[in-house]
Amino acid sequence: MSRIVEGKVVVVTGAGGGIGRDIALAYAAAGAKVIVNDIGASVSGEGGDAGPAQRVVDEIRAAGGEAAANTDSVSDAAAAQRIVASALDHFGRIDVVINNAGILRDRFFHKMSVDEFDSVVKVHLYGSYFVSRAAATPFKEQNGGCFVHMTSTSGLIGNFGQANYSAAKLGIMALSKSIALDMQKFGVRSNCIAPFAWSRMIGSIPTETDAEKARVERMKQMTPAKIAPLAVALAADSAADVTGQVFAVRNNEIFLMSQPRPVRSVQRGEGWTPDTVLNHALPALKGSFFGLDRSSDVFTWDPV
Template identity: 65%
Template sequence: MLENKVALVTGAGRGIGREMALMMAAHGAKVVVNDPGVSLEGKDETDGPANEVVRDIKAAGGDAVADYGSVSDSASAKAMVTRAMDTFGKIDVVVNNAGILRDVIFHKMTDEDWDSVIKVHLYGSYYVSRAAAEHFRKQESGTFVHMTSTSGLVGNPGQANYSAAKMGIIGLSKSLALDMAKFNVRSNCISPFAWSRMIGSIPNTPDQEERLKSLRMLTPDKIAPVAVFLASDDSKEVNGQIFAVRGNEVFLMSQPRPLRSVHRSEGWTPETLRDHMLPTLKPSFIPLHMSRDVFSWTPV
């Protein structure tokens, strides 16, 4: 499905990114495997993961090149797109997957906790997308696949930085879809449920341990087919959408639209808002759910 395409997958050394890179290569794509080789906290570890994925792709008969740049740096993002152009002559697919976590309850969150997560997830998605957009525009084709999260779409405690970044990516993806549709460029989001070292690092209370057992069944390879499909020409009618993937389930996620309205021809006062608007609209208020409240059943 991706024959003759060139894909850049960020954060592709492990987990979901690795599985997407491997499956894209198996479906004919030449892949730039980006991974700086850092810990979940963003600290240097090794450049090994990217090299390992490249070796696996080549051993299976595919073609790939490693890139060790950080998506949080604009120059590095431009360089990884340039690497695709210099190595393979073009770029057709960008998968914005790189991420880190700095989970902490909001009143204890530091500026550095906030900045580092926003920089990798939101700025990183912007930097890489912006670098590729010029090439997509000139060739009048291209596909963006962004990773969002139900931490933003629904909510999770202790993740204000991550949730804000993931909701920002929703807005970025929709804007790309609108701005670049005339160039035959598409942009969609995946909200993945998969056990990874990122998920494994999230603090959990003892009552959540049973749920964690079911989450461990959600392997990263379940996400890859959706990414391959969205990257392919067979999804040419799919643009500006959000898909959640949970094991063998695929969900089309809602996007904000008006639910109900109230009107007073003479205008509103604080008192009439209290007496009229509140009781009318309150039955349609969205509950203060967490992700596990909405996705409460055990995946199969």
């Protein structure tokens, strides 16, 4: 791997395993100094263990790289400030933030508790905001920086039993676009990746039916290491003009995902009434309606 991020300092949240670990290792191999953040919690967010973050740090150091561990939670604003401060304290600057930390508490919407909704949104959406906001000040002061946020096709397209996760992940896409717009004048860029990869979180997907079992077996082919090349490339100086975009990575495929835009319109010079909406507008627009698709309904072919 070429050292395309030589000397840069990157914070990778949720880097004790899975996608985050592989991104942290890839950044180190490409020349970056890495803050490996992970609280060591379960997939659903319980518990805490400093071991996972430190083990990844040890891997990086054993390979000749520079890294330090951090076990603060992204879901707390003060703790997020400490995550960013850890980069400044250890390496004197911060250049890249990878917002990867997450949990799952899947439940059908009509059964989902307030805590199940709140906890997932707090880690994914608030966590991405808290860490990004903490890094925004040094990025602005140094006139440069790069955010890479993990979104999901569960939010971009849809999925069963994940209203909490889907809402958070679609919110992250909007957060990233807003950061890109607001901070472009300071040389700061912000992009999203929707990863397809086997991980602890994906491993918690129910496999009660043959279709669900087959889907999980396909997912196992897509290793977390497949996400890392794009995550590293987005921080390279040669990608300085790439911002406000949403990508997906599925095994050896990289997709540029669409963003909401008008599809079709109707108008009446005299304005609308409920009756004319029902008799004119909705029938005219119906041909362009979107179905109740899930991610697996859109990505129907086997990964290459």
